[in-house]
Amino acid sequence: MIEAKNVSKSFGEHLVLDNVSCRFEEGMCNLIIGQSGSGKTVLMKCLVGLFEIDKGNVEYDGRIFSKMSFDEMKVIRQEIGMMFQGGALFDSMNVEENIMFPLSMFTDQSLEEKLERANFCLSRVRLENVNKLFPAELSGGMKKRVAIARAIAMNPRYLFCDEPNSGLDPLTANVIDNLISEITQEYNITTVINTHDMNSVIEIGDKIAYVHKGKLWWEGNKDTILKSDNPELNEFVFATELTRKLK
Numbered sequence: 001m002i003e004a005k006n007v008s009k010s011f012g013e014h015l016v017l018d019n020v021s022c023r024f025e026e027g028m029c030n031l032i033i034g035q036s037g038s039g040k041t042v043l044m045k046c047l048v049g050l051f052e053i054d055k056g057n058v059e060y061d062g063r064i065f066s067k068m069s070f071d072e073m074k075v076i077r078q079e080i081g082m083m084f085q086g087g088a089l090f091d092s093m094n095v096e097e098n099i100m101f102p103l104s105m106f107t108d109q110s111l112e113e114k115l116e117r118a119n120f121c122l123s124r125v126r127l128e129n130v131n132k133l134f135p136a137e138l139s140g141g142m143k144k145r146v147a148i149a150r151a152i153a154m155n156p157r158y159l160f161c162d163e164p165n166s167g168l169d170p171l172t173a174n175v176i177d178n179l180i181s182e183i184t185q186e187y188n189i190t191t192v193i194n195t196h197d198m199n200s201v202i203e204i205g206d207k208i209a210y211v212h213k214g215k216l217w218w219e220g221n222k223d224t225i226l227k228s229d230n231p232e233l234n235e236f237v238f239a240t241e242l243t244r245k246l247k
Contacts, residue, residue, distance in 0.1 A: 001026050002047060002158060002190055007056035009039075009046055016042045018214040019056070027188040028206035029181055031195055035236060039214040041162070044194045048080060048160055049073055060158065078106050081156035081189075085163040087147035089135040095122070096131040099150045106154065121149035125179055141172035148179055152187075159184065159191040165200060173197065177204050198237065201225060210236070 002024040009017040016039045024030035024047075034040040045051045047058055049065065058066040060076050068076070089098050099118040103109055109117070122128060125145040135143055144164060151159060161180060165173035181204040184191040193200065201208060205222035210233050212218075218233045228234060 001061055002192065003057075003059045004043070004047065005057045005059065007043070007046055007058065008054050009042055009051060010054055016214050017046065017053075020211070020214075020216045021056075022209045022216050022219065024190055024192050025207055026190045027185060029184050029191050029193060029204045030207045030209070031193045031201055031205045032209050032211060033195060033201060033236070034211035034217075036196075038211045040194055040211045043211060044160060044162060044192065047192065048082065049077070078154060079157040081151035081154060081159045083144075083147045083151045083159070083161040083164055085166055087135070087143040089143060089146060089150075091135050094132050094134050095127075095138075095146050098135070098146060099153050102150065102154050117153060118149070121153050122146075124152070124183070125149045140167055141175065144168065144172075144176050145179065148176070148183070152183060155187070157189060159189045161191065161193045161195075163195060163197075164193065165195065165197045170199065173199060174203070180204065201237075212236075 004020055004022045007017055007020045008015070020043060032040045032043060042051060046053050053066055057064050063076065065073065065076055090101065093101065096115065096118045099121055100114040103114045103117060118131070122130065125148050127142065127145050127149065130138070130142065138146065164176050164180060168176065177200050180191060180193065183189065195201070202222050205225065208220055208222070208225055209216060210218040212232050218228060218230045220228065225237060
């Protein structure tokens with residue numbers, strides 16, 4: 001479980017997050033949604049320590065991450081898997097080298113052990129016989145699946161996914177959603193997903209946090225989001241859904 005407790009973050013005089021408190025549950029797909037500029041991306045970056053918060057705390061299973069030294073943070077960061085928007089694969093490395101990268105950085109495993117783990121992760125995302133291909137040779141959906149394989153290489157307790165479906169067609173996006181959901185449940189991971197994809201919200205939103213103008217505006221799940229009487233949330237949800245259908 002990850003908790004944001006009264007988190008505030010400003011850039012200069014611009015207040016981006018205003019006293020946000022939210023809990024992200026273990027074994028669930030926890031989605032952060034909101035309009036562009038709402039603060040959802042800043043919130044995710046505060047959760048993983050890419051931005052230093054001004055006030056409040058970020059806790060990982062009771063460990064106060066935001067108050068830790070750099071060396072103390074490294075311990076928790078080794079428990080985190082991150083899937084960046086667009087995949088962020090290293091163009092100069094082939095698929096298996098990309099997946100083995102965190103293992104080379106943070107473990108003393110032998111090459112044989114790293115290859116075994118890379119192959120397991122590739123099989124888990126249903127990609128086989130692509131080890132020697134480079135990112136330029138992969139489709140958009142394949143890049144996302146390789147990015148997931150790399151994110152779970154260290155067998156993380158916490159998984160962060162930043163806009164995992166951006167740039168994908170609806171069928172491929174659904175494949176990615178299902179993979180993330182399956183892996184979350186299978187390994188009991190605390191998964192946090194930053195998205196504006198309403199299909200993802202409806203399909204895998206075990207817990208949903210709607211951020212509006214830097215505040216936590218609504219919390220719920222995929223079963224309650226369409227029944228909300230929150231006007232700002234409803235405007236976001238139905239405008240997003242209409243835009244998707246018109247594409």
